Amino acid sequence: MAGKLTEDDLIPVAGGGLLHRRLFLQGGLVLATAQTATSLGAEEAPKPETEDPADPSWIHRTGLPFSGYGTPSKYEKYVVRNTGGNRAPAGDGVSWTPLEDLEGIITPSGLHFERHHDGVPDIDPAVHRLVIHGLVRQPLEFTVANLLRYPMRSRFLFIECGGNSNAGWHEEPIQRPVGNFHGLVSCSEWTGVPLSILLDEAGVDAKASWVIAEGADAGLLNVSLPLAKLMDDAIVALYQNGERVRPENGYPLRLIVPGWEGITNVKWLRRLHVTDAPAMTRNETAKYTELQPSGKARMFTFVMDAKSLITSPSPGQKMHGANIYEIRGLAWSGRGKIAKVEVSADGGKSWGEAHLQEPVMAQCFTRFRSAWAWDGQAAVLKSRATDETGYVQPERDVLVKERGREGYFHYNAIVCWAIDEDGTISHVYA
Amino acid sequence: MSMLRHVAAAIFVPVVATSVIAADADVRAPRLGTPLSPGEVEKWDRTIFADGRGLPPGKGTAKDGRVIYEQKCASCHGLHGEGGTAEELVSEPKPPSADNPSKAIGSYWPFAPTIFDFVRRSMPPAAAESLTADDTYALTAYLLAANGVIGEGDEMNAKTLAAVRMPNRDGFIWIDVKK
Known part of the structure; x- marks a missing residue:
């Protein structure tokens, strides 16, 4: 039922060959001819020279047996989290979600980014407890088995480390695949017990205003969170993408705080101390605060502001000559839904609105797509997100002018990819 | 013993027959938390506040x-x-x-x-x-x-x-x- 393309459809809506987003609503014609910039990993995969595609061996014999838990194809084995950061001590570091290798909006649980401060604890759920105490009528202890009996809610939510994209503060643009630069963000369906139910059961005192959440990792990581936010929409998650939360994502219990920086989504949640002041823990004072040019530091910057980036084409991939390409990317905002993503193919001189793929949900990844007729000449691609509050993702020079370069956390500036005539893609500040 | 406590707690939960899907505000939940005594809380409580509350002797x-x-x-x-x-x-x-x-x-x-x-x-x-x-x-x-x-x-x-x-x-x- 796709409408027929006319010459008019191929007239750019913005400079550099950016085509109208209507093309995506008209069906597959353009998409069928668009070439995806391919990952190096795929290009390096061995060619199946011994098989006849019209008559391959696997159509003639019984396939592999059933499996208790499926795994990706062996041909996709290069799609993995890349670990980085500090390896000494061993438990402190990150692993990045390979955003450039993924599609849609849900991150496979095994590819969800990790930021651990002292490794992944091996927790026996029969031993684990969640304790609520402090300014409550009755301190309570919950077993995991009991929490599984409570009413549950699901939310599709991104979680982004407050330190994601921090290479953006560097003087020179870092040259890495997009996942190794911006991949401390992932998106899952989180299912669990609304925390308000458990707090109500304990009976929160009227004087309470903060809750200190503590995890059961070796560092007993703890953060202070305003009670009002936790009562509003926090979840004690038991499930991620339909299955029980993975160990590296907080098994058996993870505190989910929609739209707030990753560290507030405390993994291996074991204790909630209801109180009247923040504890001023190391991670909310010495870390996860942003030193500004004034000498003062931003603190309790909980909300992850709107951000977008183009996952394809992106650095490490290669263009295949002048043709029509689909520009693909992700956008998200801790303040609500993404209202609009604009894409530029001429370094920001002109912009065209991208198609936002449904569903578009609050505090969740939104997938955007634009058609682009690349003429084979040098070009600079950018994307710019606007959320439903009207907040617009800033240009890098604006962000750096306002915040300086010592803040480290909460970098959300517009990301630029330069395309050379030979099809090489690199990260630039433009 | 904790089983008895749960049953006892459950008796006091008002049971409302309804086909309406409740919002979180009036959600009906079991009350399965086990009460902790002050001594038990002390074993868990490791919070130290900026003003020194929670600092141990030493x-x-x-x-x-x-x-x-x-x-x-x-x-x-x-x-x-x-x-x-x-x-x-x-x-x-x-x-x-x-x-x-x-x-x-x-x-x-x-x-x-x-x-x-x-x-x-x-x-x-x-x-x-x-x-x-x-x-x-x-x-x-x-x-x-x-x-x-x-x-x-x-x-x-x-x-x-x-x-x-x-x-x-x-x-x-x-x-x-x-x-």
């Missing part, structure tokens, strides 16, 4: 702390807290500036009890919570003295540590929550 000085530091901390943080595979800990006792944007203890950390709390709960990473309260006070005293915030001979305990005023105490602006 004491230590920089002299004792230096020995522990060299044994347990220096391999990652450097012999004098200058940093190594782990972050730097020592700087001047004055707030950060454009020229010296250090986030080490003396220039950046706003509250002294935070040092005790973090060392106790997280350090050293391979043996967290292995230090005694006295050792932790001593290490805290060593780090504060190395940063020039207290004197070499000053004893740190629950009272004196809470009274230490850090140079960057007023260096922070709350963004997403009101003070």
Whole structure:
């Protein structure tokens, strides 16, 4: 039922060959001819020279047996989290979600980014407890088995480390695949017990205003969170993408705080101390605060502001000559839904609105797509997100002018990819 | 026994037959939390607040702390807290500036009890919570003295540590929550 393309459809809506987003609503014609910039990993995969595609061996014999838990194809084995950061001590570091290798909006649980401060604890759920105490009528202890009996809610939510994209503060643009630069963000369906139910059961005192959440990792990581936010929409998650939360994502219990920086989504949640002041823990004072040019530091910057980036084409991939390409990317905002993503193919001189793929949900990844007729000449691609509050993702020079370069956390500036005539893609500040 | 308690608790939950899907505000939930006595809470409660609430009994000085530091901390943080595979800990006792944007203890950390709390709960990473309260006070005293915030001979305990005023105490602006 796709409408027929006319010459008019191929007239750019913005400079550099950016085509109208209507093309995506008209069906597959353009998409069928668009070439995806391919990952190096795929290009390096061995060619199946011994098989006849019209008559391959696997159509003639019984396939592999059933499996208790499926795994990706062996041909996709290069799609993995890349670990980085500090390896000494061993438990402190990150692993990045390979955003450039993924599609849609849900991150496979095994590819969800990790930021651990002292490794992944091996927790026996029969031993684990969640304790609520402090300014409550009755301190309570919950077993995991009991929490599984409570009413549950699901939310599709991104979680982004407050330190994601921090290479953006560097003087020179870092040259890495997009996942190794911006991949401390992932998106899952989180299912669990609304925390308000458990707090109500304990009976929160009227004087309470903060809750200190503590995890059961070796560092007993703890953060202070305003009670009002936790009562509003926090979840004690038991499930991620339909299955029980993975160990590296907080098994058996993870505190989910929609739209707030990753560290507030405390993994291996074991204790909630209801109180009247923040504890001023190391991670909310010495870390996860942003030193500004004034000498003062931003603190309790909980909300992850709107951000977008183009996952394809992106650095490490290669263009295949002048043709029509689909520009693909992700956008998200801790303040609500993404209202609009604009894409530029001429370094920001002109912009065209991208198609936002449904569903578009609050505090969740939104997938955007634009058609682009690349003429084979040098070009600079950018994307710019606007959320439903009207907040617009800033240009890098604006962000750096306002915040300086010592803040480290909460970098959300517009990301630029330069395309050379030979099809090489690199990260630039433009 | 806990089974009996749960049954007893359940009896008092009002049962409302309804086909309406409840919003969270009036959701009907079982009440399965097990009450904890003050003594049981004490076993769990490891919170130490910026004002010193939660600091345990004990004491230590920089002299004792230096020995522990060299044994347990220096391999990652450097012999004098200058940093190594782990972050730097020592700087001047004055707030950060454009020229010296250090986030080490003396220039950046706003509250002294935070040092005790973090060392106790997280350090050293391979043996967290292995230090005694006295050792932790001593290490805290060593780090504060190395940063020039207290004197070499000053004893740190629950009272004196809470009274230490850090140079960057007023260096922070709350963004997403009101003070």
